[in-house]
Structure formats: C-alpha cells, structure tokens
Amino acid sequence: MMESKQKRIGIKKFWLLFLLSGLIMLFTVCGMTAEDTVNELHHEESKQNTAHDSDGIVVEVLVESDVNSASDLEVEINARKNPESVYWDTIEVPYQERFVIPKDTFIPLISTHVRAKADDSASWISCSIKYDGELVASHKSRGSDAKAVCEKKFQLGPG
Template structure:
C-alpha cells in the first residue's frame, strides 16, 4: 500500500515538474530580455530626439530668376500645428528655404503657397515646391512684370 502511494506521489511530482518546466520555457520565450528592454528604451529616446526631422514632412521652396534678385517674396506654409510664413521685399536668387512639418496630427500640412515677382531687369522668374524631395508644384513666368505663383493644396480623393 505504501509503495502505491509513493508511486502516485512521485508521479504527481513528476507531472508538476514537467508542467512548471514547460510554463517556464513558454514564458521565457515570449518575454523580453533586459537587453531588449534597454534597446527599446534607447530607440524611443532616439525617436523623440529626431522626431523633428524624421517624423516630419520636409517642405522646400525654391525661387530662381535670370538675374541675381527677385522681389515681393511670399511663402505660406499652412500647417495644422505650426503654420509659418515668410515675406521679403527683395531676395537674392536662387532663394531656397526649408521647413519641417511634424506628422503628429491628422493631415498635418494643408497647403503651401509661394509667390515672387521678377525684377525690372529680369526676363523670367520661377518657383518650385518640394515635399520630401518630390516636386509637387512649379511655375515659370516670362516678360515684364512677371510673377511666379506656386501652390500645393491637400486634396482628399483623386486629383
């Protein structure tokens, strides 16, 4: 009788040991190590530090002419969080400016508008708008009193 109880106890202990060993293996395989946790925390800090550049839309505007200056520059960046604008009576060309729009809101960039006039001695003036290195709008105007106007508006749907 004692032998049967002893076998049962040993059998129960063996099953319990197997069950605990299996659970330990499963939990350790699913969990993260301390090194993984530290790497993830470093990655989050890095994201926060570079959010301004990598998590934003890079908007570049370019104004060019056949002379070294243009007039009446107007640049409007219509962003939800941080709209920006630039106004100059006279600029040296080529004029290039860069803006970074954070992507942390729904439809972060609504529109970009650029306008510049050719000087009296110029025969042409042009403007271009680039989003993340891709040309999205451009215009070139010729003749006396030439005015280049570029605009890119956000549009839902085809178009």
C-alpha cells in the same frame, strides 16, 4: 582514474582551443573584426536617429531667376500645428528655404503657397515646391512684370 580525468580535461581544452581558432580564422577570412561590428552598430544607431529626427514633412521652397534678385516674396506654409510664413520685399536668388512640418496630427500640412515677382531687368522667374524631395508644384513666368506663383493644396480623393 586520475589519469583519465586529466585526459578528459586536456581533450576539452583542445576542443575549446580548436573552436576559438576556427572562429578567429572565420572572422579573419570574412574580413570581420570587432571594429567593423562596432561601426555597424553605430551606423544602425545613426540611421535610427535620422529617421526619428526627420519625423516630419520636409517642405522645400526654391525661387530662381536669370538675375540675382527678385521682389515681393510670399511663402505661406498652412499647417495644422505651427503654420509658418515668410514675407520679403527683395530677395537674392536663387532663394531656397526648408521647413519641417511635424506629422503628429491628422492631415498635418493643408497647403503651401509661394509667390515672387521678377526684377525689372529679369526676363523670367520660377518657383518650385518639394515635399520630402518630391516636386509637387512649379511655375515659370516670362516677360515684363513676370510673377511666379506655386501652390500645393491637400485634397482628399482624386484630383
């Protein structure tokens, strides 16, 4: 009886060792290690944090010209909470600024308005507005006393 009990324990140990060996070979063949699992977990965690951090509308404003300066810059971000505005007499171009508007209200972003005047020696000036990386408004003006004006307004319904 004692011998049969020892045989069963030996068989159980053999199967356990066989199962663990099989799992190790499977992970090795698949190229998966404990470090890979940890890296995948960190990657998923950082993706969730990024999604949480960008819980707003990203507004990007860009002003460009064929010379290195422009004047009379106006940027107005009309948001329900925390509206923002920028006014400069002169700027270096390309001028680029990024604003993040929280999405915690109904219709959080009402409008965005950008205006800039070309330098006297410039032949053109342009502006553009992007919402979350998508171009929503742009304008290019040429000639003397050129002004670039971009505006995007929220509108319900077709338009």
